[in-house]
Amino acid sequence: MNPLDGGLSLPGWDESYTLDGLRDLLKQYEAIDEEQLWKNLEAFLTKVIPVAHEVGINMAIHPDDPPWSIFGIPRIITNEQNIDRFLSLYDDVHHGLTLCSGSLGCAKFNDYTAMVRKYGAMGRIHFAHVRNLKFITPTNFQEAPHLSSEGTFDMHAIMRALYDIGFDGPIRPD
Numbered sequence: 713m714n715p716l717d718g719g720l721s722l723p724g725w726d727e728s729y730t731l732d733g734l735r736d737l738l739k740q741y742e743a744i745d746e747e748q749l750w751k752n753l754e755a756f757l758t759k760v761i762p763v764a765h766e767v768g769i770n771m772a773i774h775p776d777d778p779p780w781s782i783f784g785i786p787r788i789i790t791n792e793q794n795i796d797r798f799l800s801l802y803d804d805v806h807h808g809l810t811l812c813s814g815s816l817g818c819a820k821f822n823d824y825t826a827m828v829r830k831y832g833a834m835g836r837i838h839f840a841h842v843r844n845l846k847f848i849t850p851t852n853f854q855e856a857p858h859l860s861s862e863g864t865f866d867m868h869a870i871m872r873a874l875y876d877i878g879f880d881g882p883i884r885p886d
Contacts, residue, residue, distance in 0.1 A: 722739070741784075741785050742784075743784050745786055747868045750801075753798070754791055761802045764807070770806050770808055770838040770881075771806060771807055771810050771838070772810040772837075772839045773809060774789075774812055774815065775795075775810075775812050776788065776789045776814040777812065778818055779816060779819045779822070791821065792823075792827060795809065799834070808838040809831055810830060811827060812868055814841070814843040814844075814845055814886060817845055820852075824865070825869050828870065828873040832873070832876075834876030837877075837881065839881055839883075840874055840881065840884070842871070842878065842883055843886035844863030844864070844867055845863050849866050
């Protein structure tokens with residue numbers, strides 16, 4: 713913890729980070745809104761996905777974590793509607809998802825198991841990141857052990873959905 717910043721501490725920070733440095737960094741993003749993020753992402757995909765297709769590599773975006781604005785910076789890979797938009801930016805099986813139960817599941821309006829079935833049927837899940845969360849309040853949660861009884865998610869249903877769609881890619885428990 714850097715005493716010069718009033719005790720501010722974030723994961724991954726070391727003594728070289730300061731509150732003023734964070735403020736300067738955040739200023740760089742003041743002009744960026746959701747639509748600009750979408751435009752930047754589309755420009756990136758237009759260049760990268762053809763190469764991924766050519767060499768047989770699957771690209772898999774991880775959802776925003778958390779799936780809401782943080783420090784005023786907008787997020788776009790947050791829900792089913794936005795994932796549909798993301799996948800429509802470039803129609804290629806190599807353009808897909810790291811479907812993360814924690815990132816998507818911490819927004820209670822997301823039905824992760826249904827997303828597994830939907831995007832799995834499309835062949836667009838290239839990586840599964842499976843973890844459990846326990847909600848303290850509707851907006852306050854913590855990571856929990858994998859057993860369904862230890863958290864909020866039905867982990868059996870999630871794993872069953874991955875099995876049912878024939879998912880054979882990597883799965884990372886957290």
